[in-house]
Amino acid sequence: MKRALFGNRLLPWLLLAPQLAVTAIFFLWPAAQAIRQSFLREDAFGLSTSFVGLANYAALWGSAEYLNAVRVTAIFAVATTLLSLGVALVLALAVDRLVRAGKVYTTLLVWPYAVAPAVAGILWWFIFNPTVGLLPYVLDRVGYDWNHLMRPRDAMILVVLASAWSRISYCFLFFVAGLQSIPQSLHEAAAIDGAGPVKRFFTITLPLLSPTTFFLLVVNIVYAMFETFGVIDATTEGGPAQSTNIMVYKVWFDGFIGQNLGSSAAQSVILMLIVIALTVIQFRWIEKRVAY
């Protein structure tokens, strides 16, 4: 690589300064605060704080509510990820066929990405709203009393659908790009080699798509765990009966509503560790399989 030469020793630091400042103010400092907080406990009136070591973490370990949040998060993240990846892959396969047949221009594929998230937010509200929504109405007709405000399973289905929906276009684009990068001649060679469409999908397409799939898997798990706060807050608020109270929502709830800063901090430190772990896994894996 070519090294840029700066006449001034200060200039590189000045150029980096805004980025470093943003990182420090919005990430490093809060992270440090969270770690510090997680070892402290405030008394009920917020008058004194004392160092309690790992007591906050230990309390979480013994808290049925927290373990429930972990379980709910796992179910939620896995379901959301699988749903969005699955739907996106099916759509991408369909579009890939059209593109290969020369029926669609690839550039046209970008616009759903721009439109989908905005539409998604409005759409799911209209579909799922218990009083005016479309889905409850349809379900009611077939004899199912949809109510995500009362029934935990309905609530989980709602938040999974709402979260997955907004991710589909993102995953879809990556899948289309991944599929397009598989040369047509590989499909043809496999067809001549006696592999039917299903076999081709599992022995050629899916393996060659695996770097894309893995990337999306990690990115979507991270999304489901950390960026779905808005969806939960707007729909179920963690209820009913804690059934959709995912970890990141509980951090906020315990910290800001419950005013239990020590516990909230300990929870966010745990979340931070999970992100770091996922990131490390991702990089390890990508390094191992840059090419097949």
Add this chain to the structure above:
Amino acid sequence: MARITLNGVGKVYPGGTRAVGGVDLDVADGEFVVLVGPSGCGKSTLLRMIAGLETITEGTVSIGDRVVNDIEPAGRDIAMVFQNYALYPHMSVRQNLAYGLKNRRTPAAEIARRVDEAARMLELAPYLDRKPRQLSGGQRQRVAMGRAIVREPAAFLFDEPLSNLDAKLRGVMRWEIKTLQRRLATTAIYVTHDQVEAMTLGDRLVVLNGGRVEQIGTPLEVYRRPASVFVAGFIGSTPMNLVRSDVLPGLARPGTTVGIRPEDLVPSPDGALSMQVSGIEELGVSRLVHGVIGGERVSVVVPPDFQPSEPLRLSVRPGAMHLFDAATGLRREGS
């Protein structure tokens, strides 16, 4: 092993492009036929219709004694070698070779035997556990060949398999393909736009132009008696000179184009033709002299140390003139 018969085969692409029209061809069992022609003349389209990768919009294709128009590629018992080799990048060489056999539920012992045999034949044994990206271009080419061989198909189809190799390796692989095909005695159809490959590989050539067959014949037949002006200009390492007949003294036949290969014009002090020399190309083994006779551009092959006089007097080797109808471009009988 099988013969392949094309009957009035044509292809119109969905957009309305006509790529191929009215092709009749009979490839004998074990024969090596080369489809040759300029870029865009429909060679690949024709081959892909035989392979089943492209629908046949007109006529019929038979392999063995079955019409295969409606049979999937897998059911046609053919193997194809692609220009970019189309090796499965995530599989080892061994898996690449075995894939087609596995899909056909060949017993494992038989697969191992055939893969080992192909690897030995193509000297691929040391690379069996490598991935395609760990191979050189020539080795990848061999794997692509091996994948075709292990299947023991009724026919091999090649679509410009050597065009991604450098000139030297291309010569080597050309020879290997030829010997291998001889040894296995498997019917082969080979697409190329390289006329050296066409001349050296084929038992017969099919010269295509604009989706139609211009001529079918052995390489020597095509070289010696080109059926049209197009073939005359296309086949041969230096293109044939094509001139009006009145340029040649004593041969004024209106509406006739005369073809003479540059090798068939011989410098001789009392030659009937007089050429205005405009330049010389050095080919090493010989020199190519360019010039004008009677307003027509002409080139002549001369020995390497020959210094052309100005003007250069030439005579035509006896019996070396090809006469073509100027209007239709077709060969005049009796020439």
